[in-house]
Amino acid sequence: MPGAHPIYHTLVRLYPKAFRDAYGDDLVQHFDGLVADRGSRAAWCRAALDLAVTVPRYRLETIMNERHSATTISVAVGLLAAAGVASTLVDIGLYPGGLLLVVALALGIAQRSAIARALRAPDPHRRRRRLQTAAVLGVVFVASFVAYLMLIGDTWSTRDTVLAIIGNAAMIGAVGFLAAGLLTPKTSQRHQHNRAM
């Protein structure tokens, strides 16, 4: 890249690899054009603002893709399992630890099953559906917690156990779906159609 400004050339490396590979030379050439036309100071003013806005944005867009969304679920399984083992070992209780392990196992099985394929299938509404599911589970968690507070007695009853199971499962599910939903790209319907063509 003859004439390329070395500092800008280096800063272009901050962009995601795919974008850099596709447009890196264009960016540097464009910057050189700005320097030649408007001077170094004006070019840097524009490029600095551009870098500050677009580097995090394009990085975030790269993170919010299918692969990372699937990775999130894998990490969630690992964390839940670790929390389950840890809570059992540190005497928080066998029951919540066991519950966490069961949820982690169920999530792990689901990830390798039809549910996982559905999660990865092209579907323009999947982000919204995941967030809606998280919201519903959040409401279930709050409702079970409120019910537990209202109905709490002196001794632990079967009813309390049922509420605890529902509340814990709903809370874990809400967090998992919220994370998966937030990491799902906001893909428009038209974009999906165009990619499918």
Next chain:
Amino acid sequence: MQTAGVTDPASYLPLPQTQFHVLVSLTAGERHGYAIMQDVEASSNGLVRMGPATLYGTLKRLVDEGLAEEFAHRRGPDDDQRRRYYRLTGLGQRVCAAEATRLAGLVRITRANLRPGTV
């Protein structure tokens, strides 16, 4: 196979400002990136100043969505051989026209509501 949703320009509206500016620039003909930036600045009286990554990110999105395309430009002796040229697709033309119509409607309403003496 194209579906109605793919070719319906209305499904792309409203366009983000930068995308519309780039499409408007391409309505005048094929352009390379730097010329598009100059066009956008001129057409917006200097209000819209796109940095390099903003411009190429926008072009990437337009190409991904089928509104613009890169093509092999017949280069003259003075052309920079490294430059890539872009042009509107048929869908891009229809979407650009639809967005222009939408904005024209807004302008009409605004002017009617803000008649002299009403503000």
